[in-house]
C-alpha cells in the first residue's frame with residue numbers, strides 16, 4: 001500500500017474509532033468500562049483475570065483495577081477465586097452486564113455497519129486488520145489475543161467420542177467445547 005493510501009486508511013480507522021467512542025457514555029459507563037465488559041463477555045476461562053484485561057486494554061494493572069471495581073460496584077461483574085489458580089481472581093459478567101451489552105453497547109452501530117458488507121469484503125478486511133494489529137503489537141509489544149482455530153496449541157476433534165471436547169488445548173491440557181473454542185484467549189499463539 002502506498003504512503004498516501006496508508007494515510008487515508010489510518011484516517012478512516014481513527015474516525016471510526018472516534019465515532020464509536022463518542023457514544024460510549026451510554027448506560028452510565030465510560031469507554032474503558034465498556035471495553036473491559038465487552039472483552040470479559042467474549043474471553044475464555046483462561047483469560048478472565050484482571051491481568052488479562054489490563055493486557056487486552058494495553059493499560060496498567062492499577063488503572064484496570066479501578067475499572068473493574070466500578071463494574072463490580074454497578075453489579076455488572078462478579079469476582080471470585082480462580083479454580084485454576086487459587087491465588088488469582090476470575091471475573092464473570094453478570095446477567096445484568098450481559099443485558100446491558102445486548103441492549104446498549106455503543107459498538108453495535110459499528111457491528112451493524114460491518115454486517116452490511118459483502119462476505120468477501122468482510123473476510124479481506126478482517127485479514128488485513130489482523131495483519132495491521134500484528135505489526136503494531138510487534139512494534140510496541142503486547143499480547144496478540146485470539147480464538148482457538150488459528151492457535152498453535154489447538155487440536156481440533158481430539159476427542160472424537162465427545163469426552164468433554166471435542167477439541168483440546170495443548171497448552172493447558174484441557175478439553176474445549178465448540179463454544180469455548182470460539183472465545184478470545186489471552187494465551188493465543190499464532
Ligand code: SF4
Pocket residue numbers: 044046146147148151152153154155168169170171172181185186187188189
Ligand atoms: S488452544 Fe490456544 S487459544 Fe485455545 S485455549 Fe489453548 S492456548 Fe488458548
